[in-house]
Amino acid sequence: MANVVRDPREHPEAILPDLSKPDPLVKFGKNDIALVYGSIWKQRYFTKIGDDYFPEPAQWDITNHVWRPYFVANGTDWWATLYPPDNMKRPTGATCDGCHSVNYNIQDKSVTEWNVGCERCHGPGSEHVAHPTRANILNPARMDYVHANDTCIQCHSQGRPVQNPIAGKYYDWPVGFSAGSNLQDFWTLEEHTLGETTFTHFADGTAHKNRMQGNDFVQSVMYRRGVTCFSCHDVHGTANNAQLRAPISENQLCLTCHGPGLPNGPRTATLEEHTHHRAGTPGSQCVSCHMPKIETTLLDVKVRAHTFGFITPVMTDKYKIPNACTTCHTDKTTAWATDALRHWPERSPWRIEQ
């Protein structure tokens, strides 16, 4: 998280594509780029005019190594119609920067630092740095599950400020919130009506796009039982993908709390009786069925759902939400998958055929 925003004058290596190769979408050069955003899925470029930053109209698709247009169209982000139609006339302070910096000041547009610094999660730290004790710093691990998860949900969610506009501007981040205070005093999660598929949600309420781990996770059983984002992720950095506390290749992460015979389930004598796929194959990974990659970050580049429920093939037919079985078994039909599930004895037919 520490590298989302970089100044290419200090970090020339931050720019991933080769800007000397001509591309019809790219009408800017190195010298126009004041800040580079992103290095995992997509990279966007910002130019500085006065004391504001503005997005260039092309973004680099890191997975597919191609340029894509960058334009926030009407019908996507809720604020699109409230800003000028030209993307280059939409300053990033109100729509982006509050989530990619520490202490973005809406009056003078200054930041204490770019990126997700310590204070975003631990609160103000100068007193702690001068006299380090446990009493003068916040530790999310000692908060109740709502405040603990809100440490992450402040940025990993789609929503709107409770009061908007603020001094005439529409903000897309929780202005005024700081770690430990009540997020719901500043922020509402994006609304959704069951049955409707929108830019942000599938018909059942699962997120449709990226940066909605918070919107998803609050719907899960694990959230209600007090599990937190940081039960699984260590944001100070780990050797695993997505800063996971344990790898997922052999289900190590999930099996720290789950397993046959454990109270959290699954409730079968062996794991294979639960997964119905041979151990060590992709179909036996917990994340394959419980966290399918169905949330769009850029065209065909998707991230994982965080509701942890199981989306049935029947729901695909009824509500056009992708299910894990036929997202992986691309040559099979939903009827085939439902029939297969019918032969899995520990599954409830009342749930699987809904």
Ligand code: HEC
């Ligand atoms: C409510 C907080 C929030 C707002 C507002 C926000 N972002 Fe982000 N941004 C995030 C989070 C969280 C991530 C990481 C998760 C993800 O990408 O889904 C992220 C990631 C990114 C990435 C990097 C992805 C990568 O591949 O490394 C880019 C680029 C980006 N944002 C650009 C923008 C731009 C441009 C805007 C404004 C138009 C914006 N963001 C507004 C929270 C926010």
Ligand code: HEC
């Ligand atoms: C994105 C949020 C986030 C950021 C940024 C962050 N932390 Fe943390 N930190 C946490 C959470 C959550 C915990 C509790 C869970 C854990 O130990 O990982 C924690 C725990 C800690 C602990 C252990 C405290 C104890 O009592 O055991 C220390 C020390 C710490 N962080 C220091 C830092 C420092 C220094 C930085 C900046 C370089 C930083 N953190 C940045 C979220 C964050």
Ligand code: HEC
């Ligand atoms: C200030 C906003 C902010 C907060 C608070 C925040 N994040 Fe993030 N997070 C981001 C951004 C921005 C990125 C994208 C980083 C990048 O592209 O390099 C990100 C990326 C991530 C990633 C993907 C990183 C990777 O290497 O693949 C994970 C996992 C994550 N955050 C978990 C958390 C957790 C857990 C918490 C709470 C303890 C948290 N974040 C709090 C903004 C935030």
Ligand code: HEC
């Ligand atoms: C039960 C464990 C668990 C919990 C709880 C959890 N995550 Fe994740 N998260 C994962 C796993 C597993 C991945 C997938 C990593 C991979 O594919 O390599 C992931 C991926 C991510 C990513 C990268 C995008 C992607 O899908 O690859 C982000 C960002 C993220 N999580 C943020 C969060 C936030 C924020 C919360 C809390 C609101 C949260 N996670 C709660 C397990 C968890």
Ligand code: HEC
């Ligand atoms: C920190 C412990 C912890 C970790 C790690 C963890 N879980 Fe859980 N999980 C729980 C708890 C607690 C419950 C609730 C059990 C109950 O009350 O029956 C639960 C419940 C579930 C459920 C049932 C939810 C439902 O809707 O019925 C699923 C599915 C699940 N977890 C999947 C996963 C997956 C997949 C992973 C790994 C990515 C994982 N869990 C990692 C603690 C954990």
Ligand code: HEC
């Ligand atoms: C091939 C798909 C698949 C895989 C792989 C899979 N599950 Fe499940 N899991 C399901 C289905 C289907 C359900 C039933 C969902 C329902 O009734 O809503 C379920 C239910 C659960 C439940 C709820 C309690 C129960 O016993 O029904 C838990 C907990 C769970 N899974 C954990 C895990 C864990 C942990 C892993 C990895 C070791 C895993 N699952 C791997 C498909 C899978």
Ligand code: HEC
């Ligand atoms: C991540 C990919 C993946 C997911 C998700 C997945 N499978 Fe599979 N499945 C496989 C692979 C790979 C095989 C071949 C396994 C082997 O060699 O053991 C397989 C084998 C099967 C078979 C036996 C194949 C045959 O033609 O006889 C059935 C039935 C099956 N899967 C059903 C399902 C159902 C139902 C789901 C959803 C609950 C599901 N799978 C989810 C990858 C997956």
